[in-house]
Amino acid sequence: MKHWTREGDRVVAVLDRQEAAVLRGMVGQVKDMLMARGSEMPQDELSALTGIRTAPATPPDDPILGRLLPDFFRLDPDAPDPQEVDSAGALRSVHEPQLIDLKTGVAAVVLDTCPSQGGLVRLTLEQSESWLSALNDVRLALGTALDVTEDMPDELPVEDPRSAHLGVYHWLTFVQESLVEAMMSSLPEDGEPDRDA
Known part of the structure; x- marks a missing residue:
């Protein structure tokens, strides 16, 4: 793949077949891991009545999921305060479902817009933001x-x-950095997109 380029309000690149397969495979794996974690959410009558979902209060055992779904504030690993541990668990329980929704949502955008056999990828700026998050x-x-x-x-x-x-x-890093550069390439000093580009 060459660099992403900006064409007006679109960001464009061409992926070969292998690049598309690698990208789709990895994004799909991350999405599946997150959805599996989401399936562990407690199901109770209160959740069914209110529509408020809660996640487990404990962080994932898997280090990869732990990195994707970190605690909402950092605990002292040498001497964690029991009150802070309880607070961290409560925050995780309340906010993790939305975080999983966000992450699986951006992954879905990549899977919907990345051609399975490779080829032209043409993204809106909103889709580009989703690609950045998923990458x-x-x-x-x-x-x-x-x-x-x-x-x-x-x-x-x-x-x-x-x-x-x-x-x-390193290739994923290049794809991400190139996408950022393309998205910023037509922004004038005031930060507003250049509609004439």
């Missing part, structure tokens, strides 16, 4: 699985089992 989630998930750190080299030795996957991580 960020995929990068977080893959980065957690690969244990990516700031001091990790751009390339790993061939014998390292993470080597090929790190290339995918």
